[in-house]
Amino acid sequence: MIKVLLFDLSRTLLFPKDINYKGELNKLHKELSTSANYNFLDHFYLDEEILIYLSDFKNKCNLCIFTSGSIQNAPEIRSRLDEVFERIYSAEEIGFGKKDMESYKFITEDLKVEPREILFVDDSVDNVDTAKSAGLNAITYTSFIKLKEDLEAVLPSN
Structure with missing residues (x-):
């Protein structure tokens, strides 16, 4: 039985407003935040x-969320994330990246669940494959419609 939904943040829940931007959102945020006129919400949006x-x-x-960097701490989105998610894990903070199976072991132990009780959702096939290798259930995020289908297939209905 799935006890934890563990979500990636960038390009799963948080997206760039510039649909042509293909780089890392953490990197873009760090670059833009040095500007005096920087407004986070002019460049990013949470998928409500x-x-x-x-x-x-x-x-x-x-x-829960498992993200790579620190963009989740932007005040413009942090309170909204905290309303929905119980815990936010950052690879920067735990010391293991998403392509390191130790990160999933850390999260599993911290949440006091078995790996098979977690469903990890990420837009990166490599991250999904690593999570699966660590014993987690995992799906690749491609769209909201597909996400709903995938979640409804593995979680009990209301």
Whole structure:
């Protein structure tokens, strides 16, 4: 049984407003934040539709984020993330990246669950493969519609 939904942040929940930008969101945020006129929400947005949808799962399982950098700490989004997610893990903070199986061991132990009780959602196939190798259930995020189908296939309905 799935007890934890563990989500990537960048390009899963948080997106660049510039649809042509293909680089890392943490890097873009760091570069832009040096500007005096920088406004986070001019460059990024949280997918509210996904956040509202995920909120409905709060009574069924724990909702957590596993992200690579520190963009989740931007004040413009942090309070909204904290409303939906119980815990936010950062590879920078735990010392293991998403391509390191130790990161999933750390998260599993911290949450006091078995790896098979976590469903990890990430837009990177490599990260999904590593999570699977660590014993987690994992799916690759491609769209909200596909995410809903995948989650409804593995989680009990209301």
